Each structure stands twice: as structure tokens, then as C-alpha cells.
Amino acid sequence: MKGMGPIPAVFSPDGSHQLSIGGRLAEELVAEAGGTPLFVYDNNIVGLQIARFRAAMPDGVDLHYAVKANPYPPLLAFIARYVDGFDVASAGELDRLDEAGVGDVPLSFAGPGKSDAELFRAIELGATINLESESEAGRALRLAGELGIRPKLAVRVNPPFAIRGAGMKMGGAASQFGLDHDRAADLVRELVAAGADWRGLHIYAGSQVLDLDALVEAQRATVALAAEIAEAAGAEPPKINLGGGFGIPYFAGDTELDVEALGRALNEILCNAPQVLALTCFSIELGRWMVGEAGVYLTRVIERKESRGKTFLVTDGGLHHMLAASGNFGQLLRRNYPVAVAGRFGAAAEEDVTVTGCLCTPLDLIADDVALPRADAGDLIAVFCAGAYGLSASPQAFLSQTAAREVLV
Amino acid sequence: MKGMGPIPAVFSPDGSHQLSIGGRLAEELVAEAGGTPLFVYDNNIVGLQIARFRAAMPDGVDLHYAVKANPYPPLLAFIARYVDGFDVASAGELDRLDEAGVGDVPLSFAGPGKSDAELFRAIELGATINLESESEAGRALRLAGELGIRPKLAVRVNPPFAIRGAGMKMGGAASQFGLDHDRAADLVRELVAAGADWRGLHIYAGSQVLDLDALVEAQRATVALAAEIAEAAGAEPPKINLGGGFGIPYFAGDTELDVEALGRALNEILCNAPQVLALTCFSIELGRWMVGEAGVYLTRVIERKESRGKTFLVTDGGLHHMLAASGNFGQLLRRNYPVAVAGRFGAAAEEDVTVTGCLCTPLDLIADDVALPRADAGDLIAVFCAGAYGLSASPQAFLSQTAAREVLV
Numbered sequence: 001m002k003g004m005g006p007i008p009a010v011f012s013p014d015g016s017h018q019l020s021i022g023g024r025l026a027e028e029l030v031a032e033a034g035g036t037p038l039f040v041y042d043n044n045i046v047g048l049q050i051a052r053f054r055a056a057m058p059d060g061v062d063l064h065y066a067v068k069a070n071p072y073p074p075l076l077a078f079i080a081r082y083v084d085g086f087d088v089a090s091a092g093e094l095d096r097l098d099e100a101g102v103g104d105v106p107l108s109f110a111g112p113g114k115s116d117a118e119l120f121r122a123i124e125l126g127a128t129i130n131l132e133s134e135s136e137a138g139r140a141l142r143l144a145g146e147l148g149i150r151p152k153l154a155v156r157v158n159p160p161f162a163i164r165g166a167g168m169k170m171g172g173a174a175s176q177f178g179l180d181h182d183r184a185a186d187l188v189r190e191l192v193a194a195g196a197d198w199r200g201l202h203i204y205a206g207s208q209v210l211d212l213d214a215l216v217e218a219q220r221a222t223v224a225l226a227a228e229i230a231e232a233a234g235a236e237p238p239k240i241n242l243g244g245g246f247g248i249p250y251f252a253g254d255t256e257l258d259v260e261a262l263g264r265a266l267n268e269i270l271c272n273a274p275q276v277l278a279l280t281c282f283s284i285e286l287g288r289w290m291v292g293e294a295g296v297y298l299t300r301v302i303e304r305k306e307s308r309g310k311t312f313l314v315t316d317g318g319l320h321h322m323l324a325a326s327g328n329f330g331q332l333l334r335r336n337y338p339v340a341v342a343g344r345f346g347a348a349a350e351e352d353v354t355v356t357g358c359l360c361t362p363l364d365l366i367a368d369d370v371a372l373p374r375a376d377a378g379d380l381i382a383v384f385c386a387g388a389y390g391l392s393a394s395p396q397a398f399l400s401q402t403a404a405r406e407v408l409v
Numbered sequence: 410m411k412g413m414g415p416i417p418a419v420f421s422p423d424g425s426h427q428l429s430i431g432g433r434l435a436e437e438l439v440a441e442a443g444g445t446p447l448f449v450y451d452n453n454i455v456g457l458q459i460a461r462f463r464a465a466m467p468d469g470v471d472l473h474y475a476v477k478a479n480p481y482p483p484l485l486a487f488i489a490r491y492v493d494g495f496d497v498a499s500a501g502e503l504d505r506l507d508e509a510g511v512g513d514v515p516l517s518f519a520g521p522g523k524s525d526a527e528l529f530r531a532i533e534l535g536a537t538i539n540l541e542s543e544s545e546a547g548r549a550l551r552l553a554g555e556l557g558i559r560p561k562l563a564v565r566v567n568p569p570f571a572i573r574g575a576g577m578k579m580g581g582a583a584s585q586f587g588l589d590h591d592r593a594a595d596l597v598r599e600l601v602a603a604g605a606d607w608r609g610l611h612i613y614a615g616s617q618v619l620d621l622d623a624l625v626e627a628q629r630a631t632v633a634l635a636a637e638i639a640e641a642a643g644a645e646p647p648k649i650n651l652g653g654g655f656g657i658p659y660f661a662g663d664t665e666l667d668v669e670a671l672g673r674a675l676n677e678i679l680c681n682a683p684q685v686l687a688l689t690c691f692s693i694e695l696g697r698w699m700v701g702e703a704g705v706y707l708t709r710v711i712e713r714k715e716s717r718g719k720t721f722l723v724t725d726g727g728l729h730h731m732l733a734a735s736g737n738f739g740q741l742l743r744r745n746y747p748v749a750v751a752g753r754f755g756a757a758a759e760e761d762v763t764v765t766g767c768l769c770t771p772l773d774l775i776a777d778d779v780a781l782p783r784a785d786a787g788d789l790i791a792v793f794c795a796g797a798y799g800l801s802a803s804p805q806a807f808l809s810q811t812a813a814r815e816v817l818v
Contacts, residue, residue, distance in 0.1 A: 090767075096809055113712060113723040133712055135713075168772075175716050180716050302524060305542045308567075312584075358523075397480075400480055402499075
């Protein structure tokens with residue numbers, strides 16, 4: 001038997017042994033949606049995370065949602081009520097926001113390969129562009145000139161450090177993201193001289209961090225670096241995007257990030273920030289932490305089969321919807337996401353089984369050799385932590401399989 | 410500098426230093442298609458591979474195309490003229506064949522999680538169902554009874570061996586695919602007793618194999634296993650699907666599979682096959698080998714940038730179209746696919762660069778630290794070996810980026 005990640009505590013089993021999401025039985029949700037595979041996102045869990053962030057963080061720290069984590073329009077419409085900004089990474093994400101009908105939330109736009117058309121549209125919308133190079137700055141200024149708009153431009157900085165233990169490191173090395181930190185001040189001066197509305201700096205050092213100390217250390221270094229660049233540029237940044245990086249537990253042994261302690265540490269950092277940042281507004285950009293645990297992927301067992309002494313549950317879902325759970329998205333070592341049998345939720349484990357998807361590839365693993373209550377063909381399997389980088393980050397057309405449904409409850 | 414895989418020999422540079430695909434300049438193809446990113450598939454290369462297969466293999470060995478490798482309908486329509494069957498893995502692939510208008514090619518259907526609806530449709534179409542378990546056999550017989558059709562049923566066998574050095578091993582272990590070999594004969598007898606049209610066996614031991622000896626050894630073992638099962642079942646199999654497994658060179662040091670030698674070896678194996686297989690027709694199921702080298706992914710450089718002494722070419726494409734090239738699809742170690750600057754094709758390398766996609770993730774690498782002629786913003790980068798498991802096997806909705814175009818030339 002192999003371990004699996006912890007089921008988020010908000011899904012606590014009761015005596016019924018039936019999984020509920022947002023107060024609704026999993027089977028009911030599937031029936032209403034018209035079938036499996038189904039992603040269910042619980043807006044209450046998203047709301048709880050946002051409330052927890054607000055309570056934990058120093059007053060005045062803005063919360064941005066990184067649309068890339070989950071661009072499902074009804075979810076965006078919910079989130080729009082509670083955040084201070086949306087961070088987008090493509091024109092397509094602007095389309096998702098349009099679909100969601102949330103035009104009035106401040107926008108910022110980052111990405112190493114923005115096209116002219118994307119820059120044009122973002123400037124026209126009044127979004128803050130996080131510039132990733134001097135040449136992109138030149139393009140943005142030229143396009144803003146054509147539009148007759150004073151563009152909102154921030155500088156994305158490639159910091160000389162990464163976050164220890166980050167699931168994904170960004171910084172501390174040569175990179176396609178942002179400007180090397182020692183070139184940022186020059187660009188800031190040029191933007192100011194060109195008459196742009198310089199909005200500040202964006203410094204992103206890593207993601208999926210569960211280690212409090214590592215994140216505090218990165219935030220401290222980020223604030224110091226921002227101050228250094230501002231001093232060198234001779235300009236006070238209106239805003240510093242501190243990045244995000246808040247992780248969630250996915251795997252056996254993972255424990256949740258202590259966000260309250262992080263907030264206290266950040267408060268101390270900001271209270272002691274250098275004078276050049278005295279009027280600066282800080283923001284944190286979160287995606288995964290806000291929505292990851294709010295999502296459950298429901299898939300139905302089609303076949304229960306035995307092979308060479310092992311039991312397999314073959315489901316109607318798979319890596320075409322949950323690539324990360326299969327271990328094929330940035331992981332060096334495959335580990336199991338938390339899963340459960342929805343109709344025996346919280347019941348004692350009875351057997352070791354391997355849960356697979358329906359694709360014709362051995363990569364299509366949902367849970368490898370995990371202890372679960374008995375499940376048969378027709379039973380629902382729930383995969384937790386499916387709210388971020390799930391459906392939109394998976395090869396949905398692979399093997400031309402059934403599309404997944406999505407619902408917000 | 411790191412290495413990259415060999416550019417397929419069929420793309421040989423001439424003095425013009427312009428990449429042509431199917432006799433058309435890459436830039437012309439992009440202009441006609443309306444922009445980048447663009448997948449170009451060259452039907453001549455597919456045709457050459459098919460001709461090579463026919464010339465190399467023993468007479469009477471059928472060639473099947475595995476639709477999962479690339480389900481682009483115009484490509485299916487082309488392939489339909491030259492193959493003996495299509496192997497599908499989902500109802501969605503039947504839809505792609507419908508779109509391609511190729512209803513008259515024999516079909517077989519494999520997959521560990523076929524739904525009742527899929528079985529129903531496949532039986533109605535007269536497809537051969539490769540049964541993956543006893544319980545699936547029961548479902549297929551029941552549905553065929555409801556339809557009043559005598560179903561064509563084959564048995565997929567999980568062999569007790571895998572192919573040495575296969576990019577993906579299937580066999581030799583507990584698996585969701587097929588029946589363990591020691592249970593296959595019993596199921597064959599039951600199918601015959603139930604009055605089904607038993608079509609034979611399907612034995613698939615691995616894919617992406619470049620090692621001739623390993624493949625010969627697997628084919629020899631497959632034929633022996635098929636004979637053993639047929640003897641035990643007391644039934645002569647009309648057809649044996651030997652699987653596929655023919656690999657193509659993707660990475661530095663890879664060399665092409667010697668298909669001619671493989672054909673000679675297979676001829677010897679079949680000439681000496683046990684008596685129980687005397688009337689059996691054999692087939693080989695290929696996807697990657699038939700279409701992989703026929704595809705080129707064209708993406709345009711948006712930014713050329715320097716960071717800490719390294720040069721990056723940031724393109725408008727990325728892992729949302731070519732997940733496998735980014736190293737995130739089943740590879741333990743990331744290696745570079747063959748790439749080129751389309752407008753300086755065959756020119757001498759001038760610098761070491763890293764080619765990335767446009768996504769906001771460090772996973773989005775197209776080629777890491779490769780030697781190329783100089784390229785600037787606006788230049789086209791060609792990624793070769795993009796014809797199989799490319800677009801359909803990638804997370805196309807990730808970051809809501811621009812959709813890729815496809816064209817067959």
C-alpha cells in the first residue's frame with residue numbers, strides 16, 4: 001500500500017458515509033449535471049480561504065486571483081466579489097472574465113510572450129501590464145501611443161533568489177520571466193521618463209510552498225529587493241506584487257501552510273519596510289491556495305478487475321481531466337492525491353486498489369495502490385484538491401474521450 | 410549546450426536555408442493558415458512510411474492505424490485509403506472518423522474503461538471489440554443480444570512480458586489492460602460457446618521501441634503466447650493483433666528502427682508459427698511511427714531576451730500544444746526534440762539559446778540550451794516529430810492561450 005494526500009478537513013465524514021460537497025450529495029450533483037466525469041467547485045470553501053487570508057494578512061494587503069489556476073466563469077464571477085484584482089496571463093483569460101461578466105475588477109497582465117494584440121487589448125482595458133523585458137516595454141509604449149492612452153506599466157523582476165522547497169521555483173536563475181533584477185531600475189526610469197503610469201514591481205519567486213519559514217524568507221527578500229530597485233530608480237512604487245506561492249497539501253506527509261503565522265511575519269516585514277516603500281500598496285497573487293481544495297473531481301467506476309493479484313478500479317475519468325493527479329505535470333516522482341469512494345466516505349479501508357482512468361496508456365493513473373473501502377462498477381470515486389490546475393491544465397482532447405462537466409455549488 | 414534529437418531526414422535543407430514542408434515554404438503555410446501556432450502534417454511522409462511498412466513486412470500482415478496518435482480528420486481521410494483497419498479507443502474517435510467520412514474501413518475498439526454506450530455503438534457499427542476483462546465480455550454479449558447482432562469479439566491479453574527498452578511498457582505486470590494471459594483461453598471458450606464471432610487476440614507489449622532485437626523478441630513471444638492460448642482454448646484465431654511499438658527517434662543519440670530487418674524477422678517467425686495459427690491473419694497497429702515524423706509544429710518568436718548570460722527565445726506556442734516536447738508526458742528526464750529556425754534551415758549554428766513557450770510556467774520549455782542559427786522576434790521556430798501525440802495529447806486550454814491551427818499538405 002502507498003500513502004495518499006490528506007483529504008481537506010472541510011470534507012469531514014459523518015455517519016451516513018456519503019460524500020457531500022457544498023451540502024449536496026455527490027450522487028445528486030452528478031445526476032443534476034447529467035453524468036460523470038464532473039468537477040464540483042464549492043464556493044463556500046473558496047470564501048473561507050478568502051476570509052482566512054483577510055483575517056491573517058496585514059490590513060491593506062491586496063488579494064489578487066490568478067485566473068490561470070481555474071478560469072471557470074461562474075467561479076470567476078463568485079471570486080470577483082471578494083478580491084482586489086485579477087491577474088491574467090492571456091487574452092483568452094480576458095475572454096473568460098468577459099463570459100463571467102466581471103468587467104469592473106482591476107486587472108494585471110503577466111506572461112513572457114504577450115503578443116501585440118494582447119498588449120493592445122490589455123492597455124485599452126486599463127490593465128496593468130507586468131513588463132517582462134525592455135523590448136516588451138518598447139512595444140507597450142508604442143501601442144499605448146497608437147491608442148492615445150497613458151499605459152499602466154509595472155516591471156516584473158526576475159529575483160536573484162528562489163523559494164526554498166517551492167513546488168516550482170521562479171527566480172535565482174536565468175529565466176524567460178521578468179527582467180533580471182539588476183536591470184529593473186533602468187527600465188523603471190525609462191518608463192517614468194516616457195510618461196507612462198508606472199505601477200510598481202511584480203516579483204514572483206515560486207509556487208506551491210508549504211514551508212512557512214521559506215515563504216517568510218522570500219517575502220523579506222522580495223521587499224528588500226523592491227526597495228533596492230526603487231531607490232536605484234529614484235521612484236516610489238505605487239504597488240508591489242509580492243507573488244504568491246501559498247501551497248496546499250496534496251501528498252502524504254504534506255501539512256498545511258500556517259497562513260496566520262505568515263501574516264504576522266509579513267506584518268513585521270511591512271512595518272519595517274524601507275522608507276521608499278512607505279506609500280506602497282502590497283498585493284499577493286493566489287490561485288491554487290484559493291481554489292485548489294474547493295474542487296472535487298467525481299468519476300465513476302466502469303470496471304473492477306483483478307490482474308496478477310492486484311485489484312484495479314477503471315473509471316470513466318483520467319489524466320485527460322486531472323493530468324497533475326496522474327503525476328505527469330512537473331512532478332519528478334509520482335505520488336497519490338487524496339481520493340475516496342464517495343458512497344463509503346469515511347468508512348474503514350478494506351482493500352488495496354489501484355484507481356485508473358479509461359485511457360489506453362499506463363500513464364493514466366489516478367491513485368496507485370491505495371487503501372479504500374470496497375468499490376464496484378457504478379461507484380463514484382472522488383479525487384480531492386482538484387480545484388486548481390485541474391481541467392484547464394489537462395489534455396482534454398486526448399483519445400477523444402468524454403468531456404468533463406463542471407459545476408459551482 | 411545540450412543536444413537535440415535528429416531532424417527527420419526527409420526534411421533536408423537546400424541552399425535556400427528555408428524550411429519547406431510538403432514542398433511549401435513554412436512561412437507560406439503559416440500565411441495561408443492565418444497564423445501561428447500551426448501544426449503542418451505532410452501526407453507524403455505518411456504515405457512513405459506506409460509504403461515502407463508494406464515493402465518490409467511479410468505479405469498479408471495487415472496495417473492498422475491507431476487513431477489516438479493523431480485524430481485530425483483530414484489526416485484520417487488520407488490514411489483510410491491505405492490501411493486495413495482503424496483502431497479506436499473511444500466513441501469520440503468514432504466521431505472523428507465520421508467527420509473524416511471514412512465509414513468503410515474495418516474498426517477495432519480497445520480501452521480498459523469502455524462504457525455501455527460505447528460498446529453499444531461499436532457493436533452496432535460492426536467493430537471488433539478488444540475485450541479487456543470477463544465482465545466487459547459479459548456486458549458486450551448482453552448489449553449485442555439487445556441489438557440482435559452477433560458481436561465481433563477479440564480478447565486483449567496482458568502478456569507476461571514487456572518489451573525491453575520500450576518508451577512505455579505494457580505487459581509483464583499487473584495491469585488495467587487486457588486479461589492476464591492465463592485467463593484468456595477460458596474467456597475465448599466462453600465467447601465461442603456464447604455464439605459470438607470470436608475474432609482472435611490482441612497482445613500489446615509496449616510502445617516507442619527503437620531496438621530491433623527487443624521488438625523481434627517481443628513479436629516472437631507474442632506469436633508463441635497467441636498459439637499457447639489458442640491451443641488451450643481449442644480454437645483457431647482468425648486474427649492476431651501483434652500490437653505496434655515501432656518507435657521514432659526523438660532525442661540525441663536515438664537511431665531509427667530497422668523496419669526492414671524487423672520485417673525479415675517477422676517473416677521467419679510467421680513461417681515457423683505453430684499449426685494452430687496456420688489460418689490466422691496478423692496485424693500490426695501503428696500510430697506514432699506512421700504519422701510522428703510527418704508533423705511539424707511552427708511557432709513564432711515573440712521576444713528574444715537575455716537573462717543572466719543566457720538567451721531566450723519566447724514563442725507564441727508552448728506545452729499547451731506540445732506537452733511531450735516540454736518533457737512533461739511520461740518522461741523521467743527532459744530531453745530536447747529536434748528544432749530549427751525555419752528561415753535559416755540548415756544554416757550553421759551561431760549561438761546557444763533556450764526556446765520557451767508563452768505560458769507563465771517554467772515547465773513551458775520547447776528546447777533547452779540548444780545550438781541554433783540566430784533568431785529574432787518574428788522568426789519561425791519549427792519543432793519536428795510533432796505529428797503524433799502532439800496537439801490532442803496537450804492541455805490546449807491551459808492559460809486560455811491561442812488555439813493551434815492544423816493543416817494537412
